[in-house]
Amino acid sequence: MNSAIRIHQYGGPEVLTLETVTAGDPAAGEVRLRHSAIGLNFIDVYQRTGLYPLGAFPQTLGMEAAGVIEAVGPNGEGFSTGDRVAYAMDLGAYCNERTISVDKLVKLPDGIEDQTAAAMMLQGMTARYLLKSSYPGQAGDTILVMAAAGGVGTLLSQWANHLGVTVIGCVGSPEKARLAQEHGCHHTILYKDEDVAARVRDITGGAGVAAVYDSIGKATLTASLDSLRPTGTLVSFGNASGPISDFNIGLLAQKGSLYIQRPTLATYIRSRELLDQCAGDLFDAVQSGAVKVRIGQTYPLADVAQAHRDLDARKTTGATVLLP
Ligand SMILES: NC(=O)c1ccc[n+]([C@@H]2O[C@H](COP(=O)([O-])OP(=O)(O)OC[C@H]3O[C@@H](n4cnc5c(N)ncnc54)[C@H](OP(=O)(O)O)[C@@H]3O)[C@@H](O)[C@H]2O)c1
Known part of the structure; x- marks a missing residue:
């Protein structure tokens, strides 16, 4: 049957x-x-x-x-x-x-x-295209990964760490923070309780990160943009909190000539x-x-x-x- x-x-x-x-x-x-x-x-x-x-x-x-x-x-x-x-x-x-x-x-x-x-x-091939194509992470970069204890997050963080990238992971609880640290994250932020952009500035000595890999969408858009260094890249690849609508493209200029991509795995395995x-x-x-x-x-x-x-x-x- x-x-x-x-x-x-x-x-x-x-x-x-x-x-x-x-x-x-x-x-x-x-x-x-x-x-x-x-x-x-x-x-x-x-x-x-x-x-x-x-x-x-x-x-x-x-x-x-x-x-x-x-x-x-x-x-x-x-x-x-x-x-x-x-x-x-x-x-x-x-x-x-x-x-x-x-x-x-x-x-x-x-x-x-x-x-x-x-x-x-699905999650591993996503981690692969995010890290090798959307924003190719390089040794010496610092990146921010949302939902770092999740399916994509644990794979992406380990892979980036292996490439010599410093990984900051956002997670929903202290237990998930421990798990994220065991899976590639050098630093973790409890994004329900902490000011994400301020913590990122602290960790990076004020510089901001080269890229944010954001699968949360609506709830984290502002924090993600505010965590980037000038000309940094936001890879917005999911909507766990709801989709982003009415995006003002002028924000990319105001916040430091930023890049944004909204990719899907389907394109990268077509x-x-x-x-x-x-x-x-x-x-x-x-x-x-x-x-x-x-x-x-x-x-x-x-x-x-x-x-x-x-x-x-x-x-x-x-x-x-x-x-x-
Ligand atoms: N574009 C693509 O090609 C592609 C491919 C694969 C996956 N994705 C996206 O990547 C994300 C992760 O996928 P996954 O399958 O690996 O799931 P997952 O990360 O294992 O689970 C989702 C996690 O998102 C966090 N989250 C934050 N706000 C949430 C909310 N309002 N509702 C539910 N969860 C919330 C939770 O972690 P905390 O408790 O730590 O916040 C939750 O555990 C999803 O957004 C998915 O759509 C995109």
């Missing part, structure tokens, strides 16, 4: 419904994949609530998973039955088995377990070449030990509504994996 978690309308975690569906046979250029582990990501919340609109209902949520190929359709070149694979940024992951285009898949190296893969593909490069770099970073993947919590797939509640309530740390 193939179970899937589908939604028939936008809303709270209660709209996530366990249903029985047929995976079907793979069409041309597709495979049928049996999932062994599924990644939970904040984009799942945006899609559940309708902040990022989906097509017609019903929809199976979930953007990332790992598993084993069960069947290969015509022209599914390069992939065979029994291959261990993973993917990110393809809707429909909350299920036991599914069909999927081979364009989305990467083969997993022996040293990467399925749960680790499901925990890191071709087979880019996907292989991005995933390959991530596998190397994890297999070398430079970046450790922290699975903070797992849930049975059937309990995904609770996983969404916990993510929404800022209770999770590191990555979250759903087990089908």
Whole structure:
């Protein structure tokens, strides 16, 4: 029996419904994949609530998973039955088995377990493009990372630290501060209680940081801009507190000729070449030990509504994996 978690309308975690569906046979250029582990990501919340609109209902949520190929359709070149694979940024992951285009898949190296893969593909490839493309962090830079104890945050902070970058992490609690320090942050700021820009000026001797990687959005926009050095870069890559609207571009001039980018992972893995490069770099970073993947919590797939509640309530740390 193939179970899937589908939604028939936008809303709270209660709209996530366990249903029985047929995976079907793979069409041309597709495979049928049996999932062994599924990644939970904040984009799942945006899609559940309708902040990022989906097509017609019903929809199976979930953007990332790992598993084993069960069947290969015509022209599914390069992939065979029994291959261990993973993917990110393809809707429909909350299920036991599914069909999927081979364009989305990467083969997993022996040293990467399925749960680790499901925990890191989306968040880890995001950390990679943020650090290597959005603002390429260099030894000697100081950067500010929001939600530093979260899924993307723990990976990004470790990777930046490994590159010789000084990392300041903003977190929601003292426990999360300890975790962020164990995952690459040299300094932490409790952004619910402290003046972020003032603390950043203290830590950097008044200079400000080269880049802020901000996944919080609305609530942290001003603090992020005020933490930058002249000509610094704000990479605004998420909306956990709500989206930024009515942005006054003149602020960038007033606050020191700043740069701003609003990127998405989809752009950075849009071709087979880019996907292989991005995933390959991530596998190397994890297999070398430079970046450790922290699975903070797992849930049975059937309990995904609770996983969404916990993510929404800022209770999770590191990555979250759903087990089908
Ligand atoms: N653009 C892209 O390509 C891309 C790709 C992947 C992820 N993202 C973004 O990166 C962010 C992190 O994603 P993730 O999956 O790794 O999640 P996560 O960081 O594990 O969880 C979100 C964290 O954000 C913090 N937060 C602050 N204000 C919040 C609020 N109002 N509601 C909920 N959480 C809040 C919480 O940490 P504290 O308690 O420490 O504040 C929470 O634990 C998300 O915004 C996501 O959309 C963007």
